[in-house]
Amino acid sequence: MTLSTGTPRSTATAHTLPSYLDPNHLGPWGNYLQQVDRVTPYLGNLARWVETLKRPKRILIVDVPIEMDDGTIAHFEGYRVQHNLSRGPGKGGVRFHQDVTLSEVMALSAWMSIKNAAVNVPYGGAKGGIRVDPKTLSMGELERLTRRYTSEIGLLIGPSKDIPAPDVNTNGQIMAWMMDTYSMNTGATATGVVTGKPVDLGGSLGRVEATGRGVYTVGVEAARLTGLPIEGARLAVQGFGNVGGTAGKLFAEAGAKVVAVQDHTGTIFNRNGLDVPALLAHVKARGGVGGFAGADALANEDFWAVDCEILIPAALEGQITKDNAGQIKAKMVIEGANGPTTTEADDILHDKGVLVLPDVIANAGGVTVSYFEWVQDFSSFFWSEDEINARLVRIMQEAFAGIWQVAQEHKVSLRTATFIVACQRILHAREMRGLYP
Ligand SMILES: NC(=O)C1=CN([C@@H]2O[C@H](COP(=O)(O)OP(=O)(O)OC[C@H]3O[C@@H](n4cnc5c(N)ncnc54)[C@H](O)[C@@H]3O)[C@@H](O)[C@H]2O)C=CC1
Ligand SMILES: O=C(O)CCC(=O)C(=O)O
Numbered sequence: 001m002t003l004s005t006g007t008p009r010s011t012a013t014a015h016t017l018p019s020y021l022d023p024n025h026l027g028p029w030g031n032y033l034q035q036v037d038r039v040t041p042y043l044g045n046l047a048r049w050v051e052t053l054k055r056p057k058r059i060l061i062v063d064v065p066i067e068m069d070d071g072t073i074a075h076f077e078g079y080r081v082q083h084n085l086s087r088g089p090g091k092g093g094v095r096f097h098q099d100v101t102l103s104e105v106m107a108l109s110a111w112m113s114i115k116n117a118a119v120n121v122p123y124g125g126a127k128g129g130i131r132v133d134p135k136t137l138s139m140g141e142l143e144r145l146t147r148r149y150t151s152e153i154g155l156l157i158g159p160s161k162d163i164p165a166p167d168v169n170t171n172g173q174i175m176a177w178m179m180d181t182y183s184m185n186t187g188a189t190a191t192g193v194v195t196g197k198p199v200d201l202g203g204s205l206g207r208v209e210a211t212g213r214g215v216y217t218v219g220v221e222a223a224r225l226t227g228l229p230i231e232g233a234r235l236a237v238q239g240f241g242n243v244g245g246t247a248g249k250l251f252a253e254a255g256a257k258v259v260a261v262q263d264h265t266g267t268i269f270n271r272n273g274l275d276v277p278a279l280l281a282h283v284k285a286r287g288g289v290g291g292f293a294g295a296d297a298l299a300n301e302d303f304w305a306v307d308c309e310i311l312i313p314a315a316l317e318g319q320i321t322k323d324n325a326g327q328i329k330a331k332m333v334i335e336g337a338n339g340p341t342t343t344e345a346d347d348i349l350h351d352k353g354v355l356v357l358p359d360v361i362a363n364a365g366g367v368t369v370s371y372f373e374w375v376q377d378f379s380s381f382f383w384s385e386d387e388i389n390a391r392l393v394r395i396m397q398e399a400f401a402g403i404w405q406v407a408q409e410h411k412v413s414l415r416t417a418t419f420i421v422a423c424q425r426i427l428h429a430r431e432m433r434g435l436y437p
Contacts (some may be wrong), residue, residue, distance in 0.1 A: 077128050119364045244315070
């Protein structure tokens with residue numbers, strides 16, 4: 001049976017979809033498909049295009065062979081998925097992690113489509129990754145892996161085609177190698193092929209902190225709208241890397257108390273509030289929060305039940321589940337991570353009256369400043385950090401205000417409201433572009 005775009009989903013999934021496109025498929029992609037199903041009744045006539053959102057536009061799986069320092073050859077599996085290109089080139093980070101799977105990268109690419117449309121930056125959604133624990137590699141091995149991966153996905157990426165950026169375990173150095181490799185392969189320096197680069201190589205001021213700053217900005221807006229004082233509010237943060245560390249720092253500077261932090265090295269707690277600058281320095285020196293002197297160690301499973309007003313998951317997907325959502329005491333969850341809450345957990349939090357600020361708006365600050373970086377690279381004219389932060393805050397506040405209003409109008413969660421705004425933008429663009437070359 002040939003599948004047309006207009007085929008009802010139930011028929012299509014029953015007969016033709018590979019298992020990883022099945023909405024009953026567990027994991028991040030299944031979670032994303034359930035979120036799309038929830039928005040469909042609000043899409044009006046655009047709903048006839050909704051299948052577009054349930055299929056990635058393009059998937060590339062690459063074998064990345066490198067020579068290890070001991071002379072052996074190791075092979076790693078890498079991916080680049082372009083979920084949707086209706087509104088512009090693909091845009092989204094690259095993750096290096098031992099648990100990376102195709103399903104995960106598909107979901108992350110789809111959430112990029114939604115996020116980019118939610119803040120109205122002119123991009124589609126894409127994401128990439130390599131299944132590797134980069135902590136086990138030497139610098140030389142990491143560079144060879146990054147360069148080979150970049151060459152392998154060179155078919156898809158380019159400044160006006162698809163623009164990678166940092167995600168978990170990738171950073172400015174890795175973006176510099178990606179930019180250099182692409183430039184060597186194409187014969188011209190192309191700074192605009194990736195964002196999140198070091199500032200001396202066409203990177204943007206403010207990009208490193210941008211995602212955490214966006215998390216903080218929407219958190220403050222939601223707190224204002226719900227009458228939750230930031231001064232004295234207790235925070236629990238999971239993941240204290242780029243996103244969680246910056247968000248924790250900004251909330252602490254505003255008078256909140258970061259009482260608990262969990263990362264891959266353990267969970268720490270101090271009811272009087274952790275010394276966040278000292279903790280950031282400890283993480284930089286030791287690679288994680290474990291062993292921090294100014295706190296007690298807590299069992300990892302006790303993290304979710306910590307007394308706090310604000311909870312920020314800023315690590316990986318699928319962390320808040322039906323098994324721990326009931327224990328959460330926070331009034332507000334701000335999703336710094338992508339996909340940290342399963343659909344079942346989302347419903348439990350909703351029933352408990354916990355306000356969830358969804359990833360697809362809460363962590364959009366990073367890609368917003370990536371957009372600024374891309375624009376600056378094209379014009380070779382660079383802005384001041386104050387200018388960048390001011391534009392970031394304005395975009396985040398305006399986008400959040402619009403989403404808040406849609407949530408009130410339709411009496412839906414902020415996640416569904418963000419999907420309504422974003423899916424309408426994507427599918428309207430899709431419809432206007434038409435089907436045939
Ligand atoms: N870097 C960026 O600009 C953006 C990142 N995000 C998302 O934010 C999340 C965090 O990303 P980054 O801060 O960039 O990564 P990062 O690599 O800087 O930090 C990741 C943090 O997660 C912690 N972590 C890893 N596994 C864990 C586990 N099993 N339990 C508890 N903690 C664990 C690590 O210890 C580390 O503190 C990811 O979901 C990412 O997709 C979203 C938007 C943009
Ligand atoms: O900065 C970007 O282009 C994308 C960052 C990212 O991967 C994300 O928002 O999840």
